[in-house]
Amino acid sequence: AKAEANNHSRFYIASVDQEIRARKQLEKDLAQALGRGEFHLVYQPQISLQSNRIIGAEALLRWSHPDRGMVPPDHFIPVAELNGTIVEIGQWVLDESCRQAAAWAASGMPLRIAVNLSAVQLRQPDIVGTILATLGRHEIPPGRLEVEITETGFMENLEDAVEKLRQLNGAGISIAVDDFGTGYSSLTYLKRMPVQHIKIDKQFVQDLLTNDDDTRIANTIIDLGKSLNLSVIAEGVETHEQEFYLRQRGCQIAQGYHFSRPLTPEAFREFVAQFHGK
Numbered sequence: 642a643k644a645e646a647n648n649h650s651r652f653y654i655a656s657v658d659q660e661i662r663a664r665k666q667l668e669k670d671l672a673q674a675l676g677r678g679e680f681h682l683v684y685q686p687q688i689s690l691q692s693n694r695i696i697g698a699e700a701l702l703r704w705s706h707p708d709r710g711m712v713p714p715d716h717f718i719p720v721a722e723l724n725g726t727i728v729e730i731g732q733w734v735l736d737e738s739c740r741q742a743a744a745w746a747a748s749g750m751p752l753r754i755a756v757n758l759s760a761v762q763l764r765q766p767d768i769v770g771t772i773l774a775t776l777g778r779h780e781i782p783p784g785r786l787e788v789e790i791t792e793t794g795f796m797e798n799l800e801d802a803v804e805k806l807r808q809l810n811g812a813g814i815s816i817a818v819d820d821f822g823t824g825y826s827s828l829t830y831l832k833r834m835p836v837q838h839i840k841i842d843k844q845f846v847q848d849l850l851t852n853d854d855d856t857r858i859a860n861t862i863i864d865l866g867k868s869l870n871l872s873v874i875a876e877g878v879e880t881h882e883q884e885f886y887l888r889q890r891g892c893q894i895a896q897g898y899h900f901s902r903p904l905t906p907e908a909f910r911e912f913v914a915q916f917h918g919k
């Protein structure tokens with residue numbers, strides 16, 4: 642039994658060691674990924690449930706690792722946030738999103754672009770100036786940019802976050818609270834925040850019609866949006882029934898596989914033409 646225990650702990654130590662090494666390798670690869678052009682963006686259409694028109698797109702980051710293939714953002718973004726590389730990566734995302742939005746506008750598709758902003762980015766002292774300069778460089782009117790930020794992004798340094806979001810909002814950029822309901826949702830901060838949209842997290846949309854708790858949570862968020870005069874975006878809409886329910890319940894905007902997966906710029910352009918042509 643003793644030998645077994647020893648073996649067990651040796652195995653344990655070896656696997657922890659492996660994990661640390663894998664993590665260090667990931668960090669090293671991440672630091673080089675930008676320079677090597679391994680990132681690209683895909684765009685998921687956002688549909689107005691009232692007008693049935695595409696009103697914009699959320700930009701989502703993709704990393705194609707030379708050996709490992711596609712690394713999901715949920716896997717590498719937390720690492721990039723911890724070691725700070727998210728600042729540079731996030732700036733690339735913003736720049737690339739604006740470049741794309743300018744290209745769309747030039748071809749008669751002046752759509753709003755929603756960009757995920759990490760709490761680490763929001764903490765940068767020059768973030769407001771950087772965002773405005775990026776818009777300026779691509780000649781994108783601020784009203785065409787939406788910034789998505791999670792509740793944790795607000796909470797870490799509330800005063801500082803409120804001030805920066807005010808400045809962004811004052812310049813005409815709209816703000817969406819991402820993953821609403823999954824964190825420390827507080828009605829007090831929501832009232833103080835210069836926010837225009839709240840996004841119902843896909844975990845509540847997935848079982849919207851089969852789980853009573855999720856139905857109630859989604860209803861509550863939609864009602865909250867109404868009473869605070871915020872429009873509500875449902876993410877992860879996968880079925881016609883979910884779309885139907887959300888529309889008749891008063892949710893304004895939806896995105897999800899039911900409409901479209903996140904698309905390359907070329908596929909996105911085709912999707913818009915088809916969707917509006919039908």
Ligand code: C2E
Nearest residue numbers: 701702714715718734757758759877878879897898899903
């Ligand atoms: P998120 O912002 O909550 O994005 C929604 C996620 O749901 C995306 O995953 C999207 O591809 C996925 N999704 C969309 N429709 C459906 C659907 O109908 N069903 C299901 N099951 N999933 C759907 P993705 O692209 O893997 O991104 C994961 C997370 O990574 C994002 O969650 C966001 O927190 C983060 N992320 C992605 N791109 C960026 C970025 O450029 N910057 C930062 N800071 N974070 C990003």
Ligand code: CA
Nearest residue numbers: 699757789819
């Ligand atoms: Ca998002």
Ligand code: CA
Nearest residue numbers: 820842843876
């Ligand atoms: Ca989410």
Ligand code: CA
Nearest residue numbers: 757791819820
């Ligand atoms: Ca998220």
